[in-house]
Amino acid sequence: MARDLAIDLGTANTLVYMKGKGIVLNEPSVIALNRQTGEVLATGREAWQMIGRTPGYIVAVRPLRGGAITDFEITERMIRLLLQRVGVSRFTRPKVVICVPSAITEVERRAVTDAARRAGAADAQLIEQPMAAAIGADLPIDEPVGNMVIDIGGGTSETAVISLGGIVALEAVRVGSFDIDAAIQSYVRREHGIAIGERTAEEVKMAIGSAEPAEDESQAEVRGRDLMTGLPKTRRWCVASPRPHPSLLRTSSVAACSSSAAAGC
Ligand SMILES: Nc1ncnc2c1ncn2[C@@H]1O[C@H](COP(=O)(O)OP(=O)(O)OP(=O)(O)O)[C@@H](O)[C@H]1O
Numbered sequence: 220m221a222r223d224l225a226i227d228l229g230t231a232n233t234l235v236y237m238k239g240k241g242i243v244l245n246e247p248s249v250i251a252l253n254r255q256t257g258e259v260l261a262t263g264r265e266a267w268q269m270i271g272r273t274p275g276y277i278v279a280v281r282p283l284r285g286g287a288i289t290d291f292e293i294t295e296r297m298i299r300l301l302l303q304r305v306g307v308s309r310f311t312r313p314k315v316v317i318c319v320p321s322a323i324t325e326v327e328r329r330a331v332t333d334a335a336r337r338a339g340a341a342d343a344q345l346i347e348q349p350m351a352a353a354i355g356a357d358l359p360i361d362e363p364v365g366n367m368v369i370d371i372g373g374g375t376s377e378t379a380v381i382s383l384g385g386i387v388a389l390e391a392v393r394v395g396s397f398d399i400d401a402a403i404q405s406y407v408r409r410e411h412g413i414a415i416g417e418r419t420a421e422e423v424k425m426a427i428g429s430a431e432p433a434e435d436e437s438q439a440e441v442r443g444r445d446l447m448t449g450l451p452k453t454r455r456w457c458v459a460s461p462r463p464h465p466s467l468l469r470t471s472s473v474a475a476c477s478s479s480a481a482a483g484c
């Protein structure tokens with residue numbers, strides 16, 4: 220008998236929770252494909268390592284870019300592979316609850332549940348991300364009080380007020396932490412003439428991105444390509460207390476929080 224599963228199918232990361240076992244998979248929502256044959260070469264962390272570093276015939280993609288399903292077939296394959304990796308087959312048919320970005324359309328929602336059923340799930344239900352986050356954070360959602368959840372993910376940001384077991388108000392926008400990475404990429408390109416990849420931009424954000432001046436000294440090494448010569452170029456930036464260098468203020472006025480862990484779904 221299969222254990223029931225909960226999947227957080229995020230734009231940036233996918234988590235799988237198995238009843239009685241806890242989180243059994245936590246990996247980037249990335250899939251690497253052979254462009255010519257369509258063959259899946261890697262998924263998750265292994266595929267993430269390939270982003271921006273693949274030869275022409277390999278493409279590493281995030282099928283849920285911008286909180287929307289950009290490619291139904293690839294998303295379906297990713298869900299199938301994920302379920303296979305945690306032991307789901309046609310013989311072990313678990314019930315699956317999936318939390319998806321609230322901004323996805325009705326057609327996209329149906330594609331996700333159909334993909335899970337085709338991959339072997341006996342039943343697949345969807346749950347709104349803020350509701351899953353509230354349950355995971357142990358908020359008193361059944362009580363007649365307003366519980367506010369703010370979830371800033373990779374591709375979407377959602378704010379919801381939950382009361383008496385339901386979502387009373389919800390605002391979801393297709394803007395998230397990936398947009399901060401893109402802003403860092405274009406800033407470094409414009410101001411310093413260095414082309415950097417999305418992974419490097421994310422590392423810079425994690426190392427020195429802050430909504431407030433840094434408490435202690437943080438450093439980030441930026442490796443990219445010189446826009447003029449095309450040669451590798453490295454720059455080191457540091458944010459020292461009490462105030463960051465003025466050139467960093469534009470990139471340091473960012474904050475992001477990851478809620479997947481809190482969601483626990
Ligand atoms: N310490 C941190 N500082 C800044 N950004 C962070 C930090 N930790 C994680 N992030 C960012 O959070 C994003 C991932 O968040 P999360 O796993 O909640 O997204 P997701 O659930 O996959 O996306 P979505 O909910 O939009 O579909 C990544 O873009 C990552 O760079």
Ligand SMILES: [Mg+2]
Pocket residue numbers: 229230348370372373479
């Ligand atoms: Mg999320």
